[in-house]
Amino acid sequence: MTKRKIVVETDNSNWKAPKIRKKRKPMSEEQRAAASKRLEKARAIRAKKNPDYGQSGIHSTLRNLSEDHPVHPNKVKKWIKTQKELASAERASVRQKVKGSIAKLANHEGYVRNMQKYLRDGDWPDLFYGEHQEHKVRYRCIALGYDSDGRVKRDVDVYYPDMGCVYTQEMLDDDREMENV
Numbered sequence: 001m002t003k004r005k006i007v008v009e010t011d012n013s014n015w016k017a018p019k020i021r022k023k024r025k026p027m028s029e030e031q032r033a034a035a036s037k038r039l040e041k042a043r044a045i046r047a048k049k050n051p052d053y054g055q056s057g058i059h060s061t062l063r064n065l066s067e068d069h070p071v072h073p074n075k076v077k078k079w080i081k082t083q084k085e086l087a088s089a090e091r092a093s094v095r096q097k098v099k100g101s102i103a104k105l106a107n108h109e110g111y112v113r114n115m116q117k118y119l120r121d122g123d124w125p126d127l128f129y130g131e132h133q134e135h136k137v138r139y140r141c142i143a144l145g146y147d148s149d150g151r152v153k154r155d156v157d158v159y160y161p162d163m164g165c166v167y168t169q170e171m172l173d174d175d176r177e178m179e180n181v
Contacts, residue, residue, distance in 0.1 A: 059122035071129055076115050079131045083112045138166070 093101035
């Protein structure tokens with residue numbers, strides 16, 4: 001069996017190497033300060049023309065939150081940046097095969113995804129919040145459920161508006177004692 005000679009059909013004779021771009025000369029501190037002032041002025045003009053400027057990826061229900069709200073979009077954006085830095089550090093630990101680093105990396109990446117979903121949809125899907133997930137989300141009952149005896153069903157650590165407080169473990173124990181009496 002003889003080998004067939006392969007004939008090339010493409011013609012690359014007109015190929016030229018791409019132009020090499022000169023690197024930009026680094027800006028001095030005065031030039032950098034002047035450029036930042038110009039950019040700040042341009043952003044102010046743009047914000048005056050369009051009140052939703054810079055809010056394109058944020059859900060409409062989050063745009064009017066007060067600055068001191070626990071999950072204000074500006075705070076959440078800062079938390080995302082922090083968590084991405086922590087995830088980057090954990091990736092180095094994963095490469096060094098540090099025990100538990102894969103789980104920590106997955107935790108940081110999942111938290112970032114949940115915060116991005118919050119900014120996009122307006123619903124907080126995570127059980128924790130804060131820059132380092134230091135606060136736990138509290139549940140609030142909006143419609144009471146009843147069992148077959150007509151008693152209100154309650155869970156521990158849930159805010160009930162009919163009581164005006166959070167239902168605690170002690171309250172649950174007291175209710176159980178009352179049932180036994």
